[in-house]
Amino acid sequence: MEYIASRENPKIKYACKLAASAALRAEADAFFAEGPRLCAELAKSCRARAVYMTADAMARWPALAGAEVAAQISEPAAQKLAGVQAHQGVFAIFDTPTPAPARFATAKRLLALEKVQDPGNVGTLLRSAAAFGFDMVVLGPGCADPFAPKTLRASVGAAGRIPLWPVADLPAALTTLRGRGVTCLAAALYNSKPLSALQGGQPGGLCLVVGNEGQGLTDETVAACDLAVRIPMTDQVESLNAGVAGSVLLWHFRGID
Amino acid sequence: MEYIASRENPKIKYACKLAASAALRAEADAFFAEGPRLCAELAKSCRARAVYMTADAMARWPALAGAEVAAQISEPAAQKLAGVQAHQGVFAIFDTPTPAPARFATAKRLLALEKVQDPGNVGTLLRSAAAFGFDMVVLGPGCADPFAPKTLRASVGAAGRIPLWPVADLPAALTTLRGRGVTCLAAALYNSKPLSALQGGQPGGLCLVVGNEGQGLTDETVAACDLAVRIPMTDQVESLNAGVAGSVLLWHFRGID
Numbered sequence: 001m002e003y004i005a006s007r008e009n010p011k012i013k014y015a016c017k018l019a020a021s022a023a024l025r026a027e028a029d030a031f032f033a034e035g036p037r038l039c040a041e042l043a044k045s046c047r048a049r050a051v052y053m054t055a056d057a058m059a060r061w062p063a064l065a066g067a068e069v070a071a072q073i074s075e076p077a078a079q080k081l082a083g084v085q086a087h088q089g090v091f092a093i094f095d096t097p098t099p100a101p102a103r104f105a106t107a108k109r110l111l112a113l114e115k116v117q118d119p120g121n122v123g124t125l126l127r128s129a130a131a132f133g134f135d136m137v138v139l140g141p142g143c144a145d146p147f148a149p150k151t152l153r154a155s156v157g158a159a160g161r162i163p164l165w166p167v168a169d170l171p172a173a174l175t176t177l178r179g180r181g182v183t184c185l186a187a188a189l190y191n192s193k194p195l196s197a198l199q200g201g202q203p204g205g206l207c208l209v210v211g212n213e214g215q216g217l218t219d220e221t222v223a224a225c226d227l228a229v230r231i232p233m234t235d236q237v238e239s240l241n242a243g244v245a246g247s248v249l250l251w252h253f254r255g256i257d
Numbered sequence: 258m259e260y261i262a263s264r265e266n267p268k269i270k271y272a273c274k275l276a277a278s279a280a281l282r283a284e285a286d287a288f289f290a291e292g293p294r295l296c297a298e299l300a301k302s303c304r305a306r307a308v309y310m311t312a313d314a315m316a317r318w319p320a321l322a323g324a325e326v327a328a329q330i331s332e333p334a335a336q337k338l339a340g341v342q343a344h345q346g347v348f349a350i351f352d353t354p355t356p357a358p359a360r361f362a363t364a365k366r367l368l369a370l371e372k373v374q375d376p377g378n379v380g381t382l383l384r385s386a387a388a389f390g391f392d393m394v395v396l397g398p399g400c401a402d403p404f405a406p407k408t409l410r411a412s413v414g415a416a417g418r419i420p421l422w423p424v425a426d427l428p429a430a431l432t433t434l435r436g437r438g439v440t441c442l443a444a445a446l447y448n449s450k451p452l453s454a455l456q457g458g459q460p461g462g463l464c465l466v467v468g469n470e471g472q473g474l475t476d477e478t479v480a481a482c483d484l485a486v487r488i489p490m491t492d493q494v495e496s497l498n499a500g501v502a503g504s505v506l507l508w509h510f511r512g513i514d
Contacts, residue, residue, distance in 0.1 A: 124498050128498070131493065131497055234387065240385060
């Protein structure tokens with residue numbers, strides 16, 4: 001097995017760049033992940049290109065260390081990969097999953113995000129979508145990168161499980177979905193129906209559309225939907241946490257019982 | 258109006274201590290908050306003991322600046338209050354709200370937390386509880402302080418709105434609640450009924466009990482409840498974010514339509 005001692009090793013430097021740069025992730029069709037739990041989750045659904053572990057970590061998580069592409073790294077190299085934070089000595093590079101185009105044409109329960117900027121919120125929503133039986137996430141412009149380290153952490157690997165469909169024009173994508181009978185529901189605080197007024201009954205499929213933390217959805221995107229819905233609330237708060245609001249909607253329209 | 262120039266002013270130093278020390282907050286029955294939105298929200302339900310604002314902030318948020326207890330502070334004093342982060346020049350000290358004991362005896366829709374350690378999760382759950390018509394939160398041992406700065410930020414002021422009942426012995430508190438007809442439901446992944454099997458029908462009231470992010474509830478607390486419930490999930494994820502899971506349960510048992 002390869003042993004990497006130096007912080008300046010080109011493989012270590014490349015992994016750090018993958019963690020930091022969305023452009024490099026897109027170019028390489030690969031992403032970087034850290035931590036035994038996250039890497040083990042991702043390994044179930046994504047092909048690992050490289051696994052970097054300290055000797056201590058290899059003894060502790062032998063299944064991960066058993067990967068063909070595993071290499072042992074020194075403590076200084078691990079600290080370089082981890083950046084400033086404490087680490088558990090487990091790092092990996094995975095192929096970015098690319099769903100077959102046929103899936104876009106058949107998905108029946110979709111979540112679409114527009115300008116959801118906080119990586120924690122995007123990760124939380126991917127995790128909830130996978131948990132509640134959604135089969136695809138449409139990523140409109142302006143969303144946090146699902147394969148950035150903070151997003152991956154919040155999604156706990158769900159980004160590797162649920163097919164992602166990045167689109168440049170969200171209203172156009174929604175129009176396509178409606179063309180094949182999918183009901184598109186915009187989450188909106190105003191000019192919307194309370195959630196309790198809706199229940200199932202979308203035989204052609206359903207796409208839930210969630211917008212920016214502060215501004216919500218653009219008018220153009222709301223106009224491209226069939227209907228706008230809101231979560232009823234008391235007057236004790238002005239709004240919900242964005243990850244919570246989206247997750248309550250995902251739960252309401254869940255594909256499991 | 259008083260003007261405070263020095264970072265070393267005793268009032269500024271006291272406010273910093275309130276932000277940092279749960280013990281001092283308990284002793285003083287007061288807490289520190291930062292930011293125009295949060296302070297304005299808290300001012301609706303809590304008495305302000307002091308409001309500290311920069312000249313710029315006073316011009317921008319005149320309603321807050323109009324408080325009788327408002328004082329103007331210098332930029333260095335504001336930076337001291339804000340710690341390392343960027344700030345908007347608005348800080349305040351509020352009385353910690355103390356609910357009348359009679360409320361403990363009459364609350365009908367309660368959330369109880371046990372060892373929920375992350376301030377973001379406690380804040381999110383307070384916010385969701387207030388949004389979904391819960392009328393009291395029971396805080397068992399080991400929870401993040403609801404009046405710590407991070408928790409306040411996540412709750413966006415809900416800690417000032419919803420009555421809080423800190424208890425040293427959570428199973429005993431649940432037994433008291435059951436004694437007056439409140440149904441206590443433990444959130445638990447195992448040995449539990451799926452949420453969809455339960456719907457309303459707790460005429461004597463309901464207390465939802467949520468545990469630690471990693472370990473869940475203690476056996477003793479589960480045993481003190483009437484029933485354990487879980488959120489059904491696909492096998493695509495191992496768990497949900499704790500703030501999300503609690504919020505989905507709060508939504509399911511909401512007191513609004």
